[in-house]
Amino acid sequence: MRAIRFSAQLGFTIEEYTLKAITEYAPAIEAVSHERVRDEFIKIVMSRHPEPAMNLLQKTGLLAVLFPEIEEGVGITQNKHHVYTVFEHCVKSLQFAAEFEYAFHIRIAALLHDVGKPRTRRFANGDNTFYGHEIVGARMAEVFMKRLKFPSDLTKQVTHLVRHHMFYYDVGKVTPAGARRLLRRVGKDNFDDLIKLRIAERKGSGVPKAEPYRLRHLQFMVEQASKEPISVGQLAVTGNDLIHELGLRPGPMIGGILHALLAQVLEDPKKNDKNHLLEQARNLQEKTPEELKQLGESAIEKEEKKQEEEIKRKYHV
Structure with a gap:
């Protein structure tokens, strides 16, 4: 088996009489430990020429035994x-x-x-x-x-x-x-x-x-x-932050502001900073929840389309 492994690693042909001897004594390899067989097998598989080596294992009868x-x-x-x-x-x-x-x-x-x-x-x-x-x-x-x-x-x-x-x-x-x-x-x-x-x-x-x-x-x-779905969960602020820091009441306005903030972050990821987002949130309170949510949904759709095009280019599809 080692001779066949050498031929696989070095790319040489085993001489005729040596090959006959390997074939004749092939059954004796049963006495060799599984660990030693495994180590030689790994070297054959990891060689440059495993195909001719596997064919030689079959031709000599070693394959049937091992x-x-x-x-x-x-x-x-x-x-x-x-x-x-x-x-x-x-x-x-x-x-x-x-x-x-x-x-x-x-x-x-x-x-x-x-x-x-x-x-x-x-x-x-x-x-x-x-x-x-x-x-x-x-x-x-x-x-x-x-x-x-x-x-x-x-x-x-x-x-x-x-x-x-x-x-x-x-x-x-x-x-x-x-x-x-x-x-x-x-x-x-x-x-x-x-x-x-x-x-x-x-x-x-x-x-x-x-x-x-x-x-x-x-x-x-x-x-x-x-890919993880794009959502307000990626923001550095939460609804609780808006309630506690800005004094907003729970309701649609919270979700609307978060969606509008997400639109800003998708445009510029560097803006995903808690203090910056809280400051931006103060300026968004004049809009309606529906207007704010629409800002976020449009940004999400745009970002998803951008990601899809990037992946398509990556795989040439």
């Missing part, structure tokens, strides 16, 4: 969305993750994301289906990670990515509410990693797809949905 879950994908054909077998697709996804210099947990998720397909493959309506493979795969990924003694937090991270890698998104069909539900389901901290995993596995499918725009649009929708 990583039987991955071996199950060898020769398993997929459907019209893929040109490669499950094993080939997973390994190519890993290779693209390496080329993009993704972190280890994303690379290992790319390798394991479809590990549940062989156990869920069914033939229906002239094509293979793999319903629920992400659920089965997540369980298999957890067993895999625990067997190799990976830390529990890393195990959870990888398992979570495998479990949710099949998220659905179609431009024009997913609403802001749908984007918020996706964000709640996968977690804000995991979202960027999930996008990277989708990019790697799409590149590894061998079938060109118009995915980049969809992913950029999804990132736009999710970032927009994750």
Whole structure:
């Protein structure tokens, strides 16, 4: 296994007789501790050439001994969305993750994301289906990670990515509410990693797809949905401050003044100072609550539109 790791790190070809010897003695690697296997495996995954290394592990029989879950994908054909077998697709996804210099947990998720397909493959309506493979795969990924003694937090991270890698998104069909539900389901901290995993596995499918725009649009929708709503709660003053400092009575006037103050702060965030806002509030008491509230609502609408345009430019949508 170390020889294969060196070939992955340094990019050389293993000599024929050495490769035969590795194949002959492959079963003996069962005597090696899981920790040592894990350490070599990490170095392969983090190398520049993990794809040929994984192919060598399979060719020599080491894969079947050490990583039987991955071996199950060898020769398993997929459907019209893929040109490669499950094993080939997973390994190519890993290779693209390496080329993009993704972190280890994303690379290992790319390798394991479809590990549940062989156990869920069914033939229906002239094509293979793999319903629920992400659920089965997540369980298999957890067993895999625990067997190799990976830390529990890393195990959870990888398992979570495998479990949710099949998220659905179609431009024009997913609403802001749908984007918020996706964000709640996968977690804000995991979202960027999930996008990277989708990019790697799409590149590894061998079938060109118009995915980049969809992913950029999804990132736009999710970032927009994750922003805190613009409200008077962002002000350095509260309704109680207006009551106690200015002697105002509770009522619509309080809300109206706060909305008008918010309009000023949205125009110039430096004005969000308690003393300054109280001084401005004194000058607003001549207007009606309706006029004041309209000032705030117009400013909020303008700011939300500005933020939306900024996010659109960020993701080129």
